[in-house]
Amino acid sequence: MNNKTRLSFTTFLSLCFIAFPILLTFTLIHHNSFIFQPFPNIIDKHQHRISQHPPPTPTTTTTSSHIIGTKNHSFANQENDSHVSSTTIANHKFLDGLLPSTFDEGSGSCLSRYHSYLYRKPSPHKPTAYFISKLRNYEHLHTLCGPHTHSYNKIMTKDAKFTKNDASTKCKYLVWTASNGLGNRMLTLAAVFLYAILTDRVLLVKFGDDMLGLFCEPFPHSSWLLPRDFPYWKDRKHIQTYENVLMKHGGNNSKELLPSFLILNLQHTHDGHNNFFHCDYSQELLHKVPVLILSSDQYFVPSLFMIPSFRQDLSKMFPEKDTVFHHIGRYLFHPSNEAWELITKFHETHFAKANERIGVQIRVFNTHKAPHQTIINEIIACSVKHKLLPELDLQKPAEAASVLKNQTSKAVLVASLFSEYGDKLRALYLRNTTVTNEVVRVYQPSHEERQKSSNGMHNIKAWTEIYLLSLCDSLITSRKSTFGYVAQSLGGLKPLILQRAFGETIPNPPCQRARSMEPCFHYPPKYDCSRSNTTVDFTSLFHDMMHCEDVSSGLRMVNIKH
Numbered sequence: 001m002n003n004k005t006r007l008s009f010t011t012f013l014s015l016c017f018i019a020f021p022i023l024l025t026f027t028l029i030h031h032n033s034f035i036f037q038p039f040p041n042i043i044d045k046h047q048h049r050i051s052q053h054p055p056p057t058p059t060t061t062t063t064s065s066h067i068i069g070t071k072n073h074s075f076a077n078q079e080n081d082s083h084v085s086s087t088t089i090a091n092h093k094f095l096d097g098l099l100p101s102t103f104d105e106g107s108g109s110c111l112s113r114y115h116s117y118l119y120r121k122p123s124p125h126k127p128t129a130y131f132i133s134k135l136r137n138y139e140h141l142h143t144l145c146g147p148h149t150h151s152y153n154k155i156m157t158k159d160a161k162f163t164k165n166d167a168s169t170k171c172k173y174l175v176w177t178a179s180n181g182l183g184n185r186m187l188t189l190a191a192v193f194l195y196a197i198l199t200d201r202v203l204l205v206k207f208g209d210d211m212l213g214l215f216c217e218p219f220p221h222s223s224w225l226l227p228r229d230f231p232y233w234k235d236r237k238h239i240q241t242y243e244n245v246l247m248k249h250g251g252n253n254s255k256e257l258l259p260s261f262l263i264l265n266l267q268h269t270h271d272g273h274n275n276f277f278h279c280d281y282s283q284e285l286l287h288k289v290p291v292l293i294l295s296s297d298q299y300f301v302p303s304l305f306m307i308p309s310f311r312q313d314l315s316k317m318f319p320e321k322d323t324v325f326h327h328i329g330r331y332l333f334h335p336s337n338e339a340w341e342l343i344t345k346f347h348e349t350h351f352a353k354a355n356e357r358i359g360v361q362i363r364v365f366n367t368h369k370a371p372h373q374t375i376i377n378e379i380i381a382c383s384v385k386h387k388l389l390p391e392l393d394l395q396k397p398a399e400a401a402s403v404l405k406n407q408t409s410k411a412v413l414v415a416s417l418f419s420e421y422g423d424k425l426r427a428l429y430l431r432n433t434t435v436t437n438e439v440v441r442v443y444q445p446s447h448e449e450r451q452k453s454s455n456g457m458h459n460i461k462a463w464t465e466i467y468l469l470s471l472c473d474s475l476i477t478s479r480k481s482t483f484g485y486v487a488q489s490l491g492g493l494k495p496l497i498l499q500r501a502f503g504e505t506i507p508n509p510p511c512q513r514a515r516s517m518e519p520c521f522h523y524p525p526k527y528d529c530s531r532s533n534t535t536v537d538f539t540s541l542f543h544d545m546m547h548c549e550d551v552s553s554g555l556r557m558v559n560i561k562h
C-alpha cells in the first residue's frame with residue numbers, strides 16, 4: 001500500500017465513520033414514522049379484533065375520500081396529501097386536545113372515540129388551552145373521587161349523613177338525573193358537566209336501561225355511572241329541596257346545619273323562569289352541600305354565564321361564546337359501539353359517495369300541526385331559497401338512474417318520527433329531474449311514530465340520527481326542538497329553522513338562519529338578583545346573549561366579534 005493508496009483508504013474509513021451514523025439515524029426515523037402512522041389501530045396488537053368490524057381504512061386510494069365525502073373539506077382527502085403531517089392527524093383525532101390520550105385505544109370498547117375524525121370535518125373552532133386544562137383537572141378529580149374510590153366510599157358509607165367537616169371535603173358530587181327526551185337529556189348533561197367543572201364537583205349520571213347503551217364512558221380510568229348502591233336511593237329522609245334550604249338559609253346567617261344531599265330541580269315545569277339559581281347567593285349556599293342531585297330538562301348554560309363568580313372563568317374557557325355545547329358535546333358524547341355500527345353503516349351506504357349531505361329534521365309538536373304536504377312544501381321552499389337543493393324541472397321526465405350516474409349528487413337525511421315526510425320527499429326526487437341535473441337521494445333511517453324515551457333501542461335510533469345529522473354539510477331543523485339543537489351544535493352548524501306553518505299556507509319566509517350554533521335555553525330566569533321582586537331582560541345586561549329565533553322568550557349564547 002503506497003502513501004497515496006493509504007491516504008485514500010484513510011479517507012474512505014473516515015467517510016464511513018461519518019456516513020454510518022447518518023445512515024442509521026435516517027433508517028430509524030423512517031422506521032419510526034412508519035410505526036407512528038396515523039392509523040395505529042390497523043397495526044396494533046388488537047388488529048384481529050378490530051378488523052372484525054373494520055373502520056373504513058384510510059388509505060391513499062380513493063376510498064379514503066369517500067369516508068367524509070367529497071365536498072370542499074374532506075379531511076380524508078387531506079390525508080392523500082403527503083404534506084398533512086401525523087401531528088395534524090393526531091390533532092384532528094384527539095379533537096385539538098379536547099380528548100385525553102390516556103384511554104386504552106386497543107381495548108376496542110369505544111371505536112367511535114378513535115374513528116369519528118374519519119367521518120367528521122375538522123372543527124374550525126379550536127378549544128382554548130385553558131378549557132383543555134380544566135378538562136384534564138376534572139379528569140384527575142374524577143379519578144380521585146369517582147365511584148368506589150377510597151374518598152367515595154368514605155363519604156357514601158356514613159349512613160348517608162355528612163358531618164360539618166365533610167362539607168369541605170375535596171370530593172363533592174353532582175348527580176344528573178334524566179327527564180324528557182334524548183335531546184333534552186344531552187343538553188342538560190352538557191350543562192351539568194360544565195357546572196361540575198365550575199364547582200369542582202364530580203359528575204355522576206343516573207342512567208336507566210334506556211340510556212346505558214348509548215354512550216362510551218367519557219372519563220379515563222373511572223366511570224361516570226352512578227353506582228346502584230348510592231345512598232340517596234335507599235334513604236331519602238336526609239334530602240331537602242333547594243327551595244326549602246334557600247328559604248331557611250337565604251340571606252341570613254342561619255345556624256341550622258345544611259343538608260348533606262340536596263335536590264336541585266331546574267325543570268321548566270317546576271319553577272320555570274322563577275328560580276334563583278343564577279344568583280351568587282344561591283351558589284354560595286349550594287357550594288356547601290356535598291351532594292347535589294340535579295334534575296333539569298333545560299340547557300341552563302346562559303344562567304351559568306349570569307353568575308358573577310363563574311363568568312370570568314367561563315369567558316376564559318370559551319372566548320367564542322357560541323361554542324360551549326360544540327366543545328363539551330364532542331368531549332362527552334361518543335356513540336357506543338352499537339350506535340357507531342349503525343352510524344357508520346348508514347354513512348358508508350348513503351353518505352360516503354354523495355357530493356353533499358343535507359340533514360332535514362322534522363319535529364312536529366302536536367299543537368299547531370300542519371298537514372304533511374304543507375311541511376314538505378315548506379322544506380322545498382326553504383332549501384331552494386337557500387340553494388341547498390336544486391329546483392325540480394317539472395317539464396322534463398325523470399331520467400333513468402343509469403343516465404345520471406356521473407352527475408353530482410346530494411344525499412338528504414330525513415329525521416322524523418313519521419315516515420310520510422321521507423316517503424313524499426323521496427318520491428318527488430325519484431319522479432322528477434332537477435333543473436341542474438343534480439341527483440337528489442332521500443333517506444330516512446327510521447320512523448318510530450311516537451316518542452318512547454324509556455326504550456333503549458328507540459334511544460339508540462334517536463342518537464344515531466342526531467349524530468348523522470351532525471355529520472351533514474347543512475341542516476334544516478324544526479323550531480323549539482332540542483333534538484335538532486344537539487345535532488347542530490355537535491356539527492358546528494347554524495341551521496335553517498323552519499317557521500311555524502298553519503293549515504296549507506307556507507310561511508314566508510319558510511325558514512330563518514340561526515344566528516348561533518348554541519342550543520336555546522327555553523325558560524331562562526327572569527329575576528334580577530340584586531333587586532328583589534324585579535324582573536330583567538338579561539339580553540340588556542349581557543351582549544353575548546340574545547333571544548332565540550325559534551323561542552322568543554328563550555336565550556342563546558352568541559359570539560360577539562370584537
Ligand code: GDP
Pocket residue numbers: 180181182183184185362363415416417446448450451452453458459461462463465480481482483484
Ligand atoms: P325535542 O322534544 O324535539 O326537544 O327532542 P327530544 O330528543 O328531547 O325528545 C324527542 C324524542 O322523540 C327523541 O329523543 C326521540 O326519542 C323521539 N324523536 C323525535 N324526533 C325523532 C326523529 O327524528 N328520529 C328518531 N329516531 N326519534 C325521534
